[in-house]
Amino acid sequence: MRVVGLEGTAWAASAALYDTDSDDVHIESDAYEPDSGGIHPREAAEHMGTAIPEVVAEILNVAADTGEGDAFDVDAVAFSRGPGLGPCLRVVGTAARALAQTLSVPLVGVNHMIAHLEIGRHRSGFDSPVCLNASGANAHLLGYHDGRYRVLGETMDTGVGNAIDKFTRHLGWSHPGGPKVEQRAREGQYHDLPYVVKGMDFSFSGITSAAKDAIDGGVPVEDVCFGLQETVFAMLTEVSERALSLTGTDELVLGGGVAQNDRLREMLESMCEQRGADFYAPEPRFLRDNAGMIAVLGAKMYAAGDTVAVADSGVDPNFRPDQVPVTWRAGEAS
Numbered sequence: 534m535r536v537v538g539l540e541g542t543a544w545a546a547s548a549a550l551y552d553t554d555s556d557d558v559h560i561e562s563d564a565y566e567p568d569s570g571g572i573h574p575r576e577a578a579e580h581m582g583t584a585i586p587e588v589v590a591e592i593l594n595v596a597a598d599t600g601e602g603d604a605f606d607v608d609a610v611a612f613s614r615g616p617g618l619g620p621c622l623r624v625v626g627t628a629a630r631a632l633a634q635t636l637s638v639p640l641v642g643v644n645h646m647i648a649h650l651e652i653g654r655h656r657s658g659f660d661s662p663v664c665l666n667a668s669g670a671n672a673h674l675l676g677y678h679d680g681r682y683r684v685l686g687e688t689m690d691t692g693v694g695n696a697i698d699k700f701t702r703h704l705g706w707s708h709p710g711g712p713k714v715e716q717r718a719r720e721g722q723y724h725d726l727p728y729v730v731k732g733m734d735f736s737f738s739g740i741t742s743a744a745k746d747a748i749d750g751g752v753p754v755e756d757v758c759f760g761l762q763e764t765v766f767a768m769l770t771e772v773s774e775r776a777l778s779l780t781g782t783d784e785l786v787l788g789g790g791v792a793q794n795d796r797l798r799e800m801l802e803s804m805c806e807q808r809g810a811d812f813y814a815p816e817p818r819f820l821r822d823n824a825g826m827i828a829v830l831g832a833k834m835y836a837a838g839d840t841v842a843v844a845d846s847g848v849d850p851n852f853r854p855d856q857v858p859v860t861w862r863a864g865e866a867s
């Protein structure tokens with residue numbers, strides 16, 4: 534089976550071709566890079582409008598070159614239905630509907646956050662892991678129970694990447710800020726910042742404010758970057774350990790753009806090692822927003838008969854993972 538995936542929830546205009554026989558995933562992406570500040574929804578949507586046709590054309594060329602039989606040899610088109618920025622989602626949703634109708638194949642509507650989880654489960658071969666999604670606009674822990682991914686814990690305010698990016702905007706650094714904080718933290722000493730965990734929920738906004746205040750108060754930027762990473766990632770590690778303990782699971786997968794950070798992976802790996810759990814983080818191309826994960830989950834959903842009619846395929850900027858009936862795991866134990 535071959536599935537085309539389309540992604541465009543925020544900054545990455547991305548198309549992919551996934552072949553279930555070879556397990557090959559070909560991804561073409563074009564990133565929106567703001568001139569200054571953070572992601573501007575209208576500018577990001579304009580980027581989708583020009584970049585999506587280009588990445589789709591590239592993927593269709595790959596499909597034509599590698600397909601058997603008819604022109605493109607594609608069985609379904611999957612797309613990110615949400616969560617994300619409404620103006621971006623609408624552009625990509627329109628492109629996905631047009632492509633599915635042009636190819637005369639079914640449409641599959643994918644939850645972007647579950648795709649961040651399922652790509653880790655797929656690549657690791659883990660059975661039923663807890664998943665920590667550490668992305669730009671989100672931060673939550675998911676665990677599977679009784680036909681749904683349950684939100685075991687989540688941020689009470691901003692996503693983890695957004696919290697870091699807000700701090701770097703205060704410094705005048707260009708978007709995205711996460712990789713720059715990671716680099717500067719390598720030269721820093723620990724600077725104390727508020728640590729906010731409530732059960733398995735957590736909060737970042739006070740930490741961002743305290744980090745900005747520290748900069749304004751003259752604390753060296755390297756030290757604030759180091760303190761910010763240690764604090765935020767220790768919080769995510771603590772709640773991940775609590776989720777493993779609560780569920781009795783000994784598998785943890787990591788997803789989302791912030792998961793590209795070496796220090797976060799190191800902390801989670803060390804925690805898992807100490808409690809005898811297995812840890813897996815996919816390769817970077819599957820961590821940041823990408824259509825590969827959409828195509829892979831789309832193929833699982835299509836195989837389960839989980840397609841959507843064009844008339845019912847509206848996007849949902851607030852699409853939560855626990856709203857999705859997990860059709861592709863039917864029959865598996867909870």
Ligand code: ATP
Binds near residue numbers: 617671695789790822
């Ligand atoms: P979501 O998946 O919630 O829609 P998103 O669309 O913002 O999130 P992602 O690609 O998952 O996109 O994540 C982007 C975020 O990852 C940005 O906030 C960026 O600063 C952060 N990031 C990227 N690389 C690193 C890194 N090495 N360390 C920390 N953060 C990073």
